Amino acid sequence: MGTRRDFLKGFLASGAAATAGVVASPVLARETRQRPPEGLGLLYDATLCVGCKACVAACKQANNNPAEFSTTDHLWDTPLDTSGYTFNIIKMYRNGTMDVKDQETNGYAFMKTSCMHCADPSCVSACPVSAMTKDPVTGVVGYNADKCIGCRYCVAACPFGIPKYQYDSPTGRIGKCELCRHRYKDGHYSACAEVCPTGATLYGKTSDLLVEAKRRIALKPGVPAKFPRGKLGGPDQSYETPAGKYLQHVYGEKEYGGTQVLKLSGVSFAKVGMPDLPPDAAAAMSETIQHALYGNLIMPFAVLGAMTYVAKRNVKPDDESSDKEGS
Template sequence: MSLSRRQFLRGAAGAVATAAASVAEAAAPFAPRENKPLPPKAIGMLYDSTQCIGCKACVSACKDANGMPVEQPQALAGWNEGTWDTAEDLSGKTLNVIRVYQHGTMAEKDHEVNGYAFVKRHCLHCLDPSCVSVCPVSAMQKNPLTGVVTHDPDACIGCRYCVLGCPFNVPHYQFDEALGQISKCQFCQHLLQDNPLFTDNEAALAQAGTSATELWKNSRIPACCDVCPTGASLFGWVNDLQAEAERRMALKPGEMYDFPRGLLGGDRAPNTAPVGAYKPHIYGEKESGGTQVRYLTGVPHEKLGLPVLPNHSSAAVTEGVQHTLYKGMIAPIALLGGLVMLARRSIKGEEKGPHEEESSS
């Protein structure tokens, strides 16, 4: 007896159901795997929204440093005429953007009601990045020493799984290019190459006690932090940036403070200004398993477009499910068993012949 298409699909569905039933007990309950730890020499950024003046110097510097073109939305073409960049959000042409929160009269900065606030958006360089987890060709990689998440366009196949997988909506594809590619902030990786962290990992680990000024004196820092006039975007070791954020939160609103600029621990003159009224949470400390970019804000994070996320990463959940189902090859073996049973039934039917099958029925 030959199987019709309908009979095969019905039998295959039964095999899948058999496989699903056989692994249900093994797959439940499952738990996300552990979040990945902070890399040993993790570099990152502290963005203080209360110190941002919305000048967009960081956006311009990012464009220059990474060779990204001016972006001009069609809605603004009538008056802008291409004279300056007017990117409204991250895209295939914009790796870093300043957005503004507005409410009511916008009378006071960093007030949720009748106020306004700025927020800087770019890659947060997750400790457990989903983009790296879902990339089938390892075009997305996380540096095991510094934690910088990079993209290799030569390895990329354009599947855009990273676009769908990122909980912060950071990677974007260049749809308007014939041979488009993924675009995202890479912490100006090309500007950091002269640093010992990137040229000799063993030597960098041995210099764990070296001051930031000494370690970075022969190389540049990310362009957005380099040009920020107020220190709203501050570069440095993630642990030091976390301590700096906690130090600011412990101060009273309005108290004068010397805000470091450029590199935390560097030799630039600070920006002396009053401390803002911070929300009691450092965004990025735990979101999606933690990130290497931390935020201090005076307006709730969700109002600024920063998503509310669990403390474990998406990668920890999906890989936890996969590892449970595929532990010992339980799921594939069960599915194979169901298909073998279907094939055997087909063979027995052919051996009986049509007349025997009719008489038996």
């Protein structure tokens, strides 16, 4: 019979092939990607934000999105979170008596929620049909509804919970901030930054924004300093105001390999809904595993070869013969 020997052979063949792939994996490990040098982004400074929500209204208008209601009277656009129809929202942290702005206890603070435009976005790695893409120059994470199959893997993958799906529609799309890339050709930039009255949302190259962010957290709280508005490097709209009490942390500088949208806050980021993320992107790990196993299809073909070899020998006495022989 030789069954045991064959069993071992089969086991060894497949095992060897599998090992070959796994051993090769460290060589193929994909590093977390960095921001493109000319990457565009936003700097949101919670200490400057006055909660006017001009950015929320402007975003709706710029993206031609309908109002969403969460009150019994359908009077205001009152989304509670970003959604398939709301790409930007100002949320409020509240604690105790809410006396002092940007204070953790008995204080309150604002936080902008919109796409972070990661250097190494999970949504782009996850999307099976390249409907989610990262522009190699601007670094904007864009969405193409014509390719999207609506699997919502991007929704599941994003650690910030940004791509959102329009569940109420039979032809629902994914909705997310694309940094107003459709407005660039008319000389416009991100609508939220364009309308922000205090420069709490500032548009520009992320490398410049990071320098600006570092300058701000180094400022002495309460001492007047200059703050630009609108577009960094655009026409000067700066004004002077006392500097806020910043946490010494530029959110997005290192998280998941860095994001192109940066945030400053006076209240700990965990409390205002920003997840605590490691410096390595999950996309890098996922793609490392994926390419270790399937890079150039070496592993699958090796295993297939081994299996075919074994099967070719074992299948010989096929059903046909057993058919005719009966019992």
